[in-house]
Amino acid sequence: MNIDLDLYELNLFYLLKAREMALKGQSQTASLVMGISQDNVKRLPGLSFEKIRALARSGALCYTSRLPDKLWKEFENTEMDEELVRARVLLMIAAEGQGHDDDHGAA
Structure with missing residues (x-):
């Protein structure tokens, strides 16, 4: 599948930023600022980089x-x-x- 590189990079940056905030103990801030539910913020640190990249390559924007x-x-x-x-x-x-x-x- 041919992916849109800009869309992939937007998704990847978004997901990695939210994961970074969660890893720093800022899950409530990540939820508020990034617009991700607390449950999903808590899932991000447990995801491998490859799984995050797979989400980023989904072909759809991961945030609205x-x-x-x-x-x-x-x-x-x-x-x-x-x-x-x-x-x-x-x-x-x-x-x-x-x-x-x-x-x-x-x-």
């Missing part, structure tokens, strides 16, 4: 954007410096973790 349409529209139509963008994204992720929907969450 967690940014709701409301945030995309706000970003598109509002001038924001990097600090404000960072704050809005982190607040949205925190609200997501609290079970809030787009209409009542931070973003």
Whole structure:
């Protein structure tokens, strides 16, 4: 099978970064920042590099954007410096973790 090298590298970097964070005892941070469930973060250190590479070569992106349409529209139509963008994204992720929907969450 012919793989898309860019997609493979994105997946590999993502999975290895999450695994590295878990190995450093930062599994909760990895879950929050990387958007991976705690159960899956805990699985990563036990996977061999070859298994992680196999996931990376799956041909599908191993992660998705967690940014709701409301945030995309706000970003598109509002001038924001990097600090404000960072704050809005982190607040949205925190609200997501609290079970809030787009209409009542931070973003």
